[in-house]
Amino acid sequence: MDNIEKKRLTGKQITLIIIGVFLVIFLAYFSIMASLAPGKKLNEIRTKFGLQTNSGNTLDERLYSDSAYIGMLKEKAFLQARISMAETDSIYMTLNFADSTANLEISGVEVHSAKISDVKISRILRSGNEYAISSMFSSPMNIISDFASIKKEPLMIKMAPKDTSEFKPDIIPDTSDYEPVNYILEMDNGIRIFVYQEIDTIASDKNQLFFFDLNDRLKNTWSSLKSCAHLKVPEYHPFIKIRLRKADAKILYRAIPRYGQIAVYM
Amino acid sequence: MSDMEDDKINIIDSGPQETQKQDVPVLPFPENIPVVIKSWYQKIRENKKLVKVLRIALGCLVSVFAIFLIFVFIIYLVPGLQEIASGQKTKFVDNPELKQDQNYKKQIGLITKDIKRSSLKVNSYTSGQSYIVVNTIKNRFYLYKNKQLIREGSCSTGSYKKLQTAGGKSWTFKTPRGKFTIQGKRTHPSWHRPDWSFIEEGSPIPPKDSPLRWEASVLGDYALDLGDSYMIHGTIYKRLLGMPVTHGCVRLNDEDLKVVFNTLNIGSKVYIF
Numbered sequence: 001m002d003n004i005e006k007k008r009l010t011g012k013q014i015t016l017i018i019i020g021v022f023l024v025i026f027l028a029y030f031s032i033m034a035s036l037a038p039g040k041k042l043n044e045i046r047t048k049f050g051l052q053t054n055s056g057n058t059l060d061e062r063l064y065s066d067s068a069y070i071g072m073l074k075e076k077a078f079l080q081a082r083i084s085m086a087e088t089d090s091i092y093m094t095l096n097f098a099d100s101t102a103n104l105e106i107s108g109v110e111v112h113s114a115k116i117s118d119v120k121i122s123r124i125l126r127s128g129n130e131y132a133i134s135s136m137f138s139s140p141m142n143i144i145s146d147f148a149s150i151k152k153e154p155l156m157i158k159m160a161p162k163d164t165s166e167f168k169p170d171i172i173p174d175t176s177d178y179e180p181v182n183y184i185l186e187m188d189n190g191i192r193i194f195v196y197q198e199i200d201t202i203a204s205d206k207n208q209l210f211f212f213d214l215n216d217r218l219k220n221t222w223s224s225l226k227s228c229a230h231l232k233v234p235e236y237h238p239f240i241k242i243r244l245r246k247a248d249a250k251i252l253y254r255a256i257p258r259y260g261q262i263a264v265y266m
Numbered sequence: 267m268s269d270m271e272d273d274k275i276n277i278i279d280s281g282p283q284e285t286q287k288q289d290v291p292v293l294p295f296p297e298n299i300p301v302v303i304k305s306w307y308q309k310i311r312e313n314k315k316l317v318k319v320l321r322i323a324l325g326c327l328v329s330v331f332a333i334f335l336i337f338v339f340i341i342y343l344v345p346g347l348q349e350i351a352s353g354q355k356t357k358f359v360d361n362p363e364l365k366q367d368q369n370y371k372k373q374i375g376l377i378t379k380d381i382k383r384s385s386l387k388v389n390s391y392t393s394g395q396s397y398i399v400v401n402t403i404k405n406r407f408y409l410y411k412n413k414q415l416i417r418e419g420s421c422s423t424g425s426y427k428k429l430q431t432a433g434g435k436s437w438t439f440k441t442p443r444g445k446f447t448i449q450g451k452r453t454h455p456s457w458h459r460p461d462w463s464f465i466e467e468g469s470p471i472p473p474k475d476s477p478l479r480w481e482a483s484v485l486g487d488y489a490l491d492l493g494d495s496y497m498i499h500g501t502i503y504k505r506l507l508g509m510p511v512t513h514g515c516v517r518l519n520d521e522d523l524k525v526v527f528n529t530l531n532i533g534s535k536v537y538i539f
Contacts, residue, residue, distance in 0.1 A: 023336070027339060031344055034344045035347050038348050038349075063364075063370060063373055066361070066365075066370070069370075069374065072378065072381060076381050079381065079385060079388055080384060083388060086388070091443060091444060104539055106444060106537045107391060108392065109392050109537055110392070111537050111539055112401065112539065123349045123350075153426060153440070155426050157428050158428065158429050160429055160431045160466065161466075162432075163468045164467060164468045164469055165468070166468055167467050218341065221344075224344075254403050255443065
């Protein structure tokens with residue numbers, strides 16, 4: 001009887017050990033695949049936007065390691081992107097990290113300017129090949145989807161009264177600003193722009209931001225896990241995270257079209 | 267007799283319980299704890315059911331903690347790992363010899379020209395003529411002349427209400443966004459009421475040429491047409507300025523409207539966001 005009990009215990013322990021080993025292997029595999037993702041993205045950027053070292057390129061390659069030239073190249077890229085968007089006659093956004101401003105423009109006219117209080121940029125964009133990154137930003141980015149804590153258009157449905165006896169005059173709208181404003185804009189080149197409101201003293205805003213961020217992380221992790229399950233390196237999305245005043249964050253989100261354009265100057 | 271002999275007599279006289287009490291050492295409070303814990307532990311060990319429950323509870327706690335750690339690792343630490351080492355930053359080599367190179371100077375000259383040309387083009391979009399900017403989220407307007415802000419104030423813009431009939435017809439009351447031009451200017455305008463203004467009240471819809479369609483004095487002293495029946499005009503609901511309450515038009519108070527009317531011309535730009 002004692003021997004049978006000992007065998008049961010041992011079986012359990014073996015099962016636990018096997019589960020533990022599988023878990024460790026899985027975590028190591030996932031970590032390695034996730035670590036390879038930024039490198040893969042960087043290679044894609046270099047291939048698509050990097051300096052072409054063909055025989056047809058007569059420019060001196062030393063130019064692209066000159067800080068003055070690269071600085072001017074970035075400025076030119078930003079201006080070109082703005083001109084390109086201005087020709088479309090629509091509303092678009094520009095992020096100017098040199099001036100720490102996020103601006104709204106319509107047909108080249110700046111209609112709103114917001115101060116960026118904090119910015120975090122993905123390492124791949126900060127440390128990558130300067131020429132390739134500035135080439136990537138020389139054309140405007142298009143928004144392909146967004147995810148926000150507020151509605152893009154806060155429509156209210158009102159049913160028409162059948163006759164004048166059912167008519168009720170409109171009530172004065174509630175203009176109090178209680179919703180926290182946080183959103184993510186996904187671009188066609190894989191970059192994700194996170195816009196967070198400046199943290200207020202309201203605890204519920206901090207909680208809402210935590211759950212908003214957690215929701216996004218869960219989605220990304222699920223997508224990465226699916227890729228790893230198919231033995232593929234998961235997709236890496238370089239990010240730009242900015243903090244704005246709540247009112248400015250709301251203005252920018254509601255003003256920019258759903259599939260609008262954004263230009264960045266780093 | 268000595269005190270000690272008195273104590274011996276006391277010991278002999280006391281019953282068996284008194285003798286047991288004397289056998290157990292009475293320790294001061296802090297040193298009692300290990301003994302108490304040991305006695306509790308022994309009691310728990312003897313209770314097999316309790317041991318099983320405790321084992322299961324501990325197992326669950328450890329499992330939950332392990333799952334939590336794995337969750338934190340996958341959700342937070344792995345994305346953090348991706349930011350540790352990504353790419354090789356361009357090493358800037360500001361070579362003085364390069365700066366003397368004719369090809370370098372030519373390239374710098376070309377790019378400087380491009381930048382100047384692009385800057386001029388970008389600046390040309392902002393006209394020196396008058397224009398107005400309307401912020402529909404804050405319900406504010408900004409009037410510019412010669413690239414200077416000359417007036418700003420509160421306005422009312424679209425309410426974002428969607429009027430729906432039982433028959434399925436609907437109208438959305440929002441101020442359109444983008445670039446517009448002033449297409450007409452009127453003084454003492456009257457409002458030609460559209461169908462929705464009757465449907466909204468539950469009133470029957472009169473014919474297009476009915477005098478019931480015309481309402482005077484609700485649009486203020488001036489109106490600037492933006493096209494598609496949208497206008498910048500005055501209002502009798504001055505207390506609602508600064509709120510999103512209109513059916514799409516932009517409402518201003520009388521003083522602001524007068525200045526805007528006198529500053530903007532037909533063809534002047536209106537930027538609404």
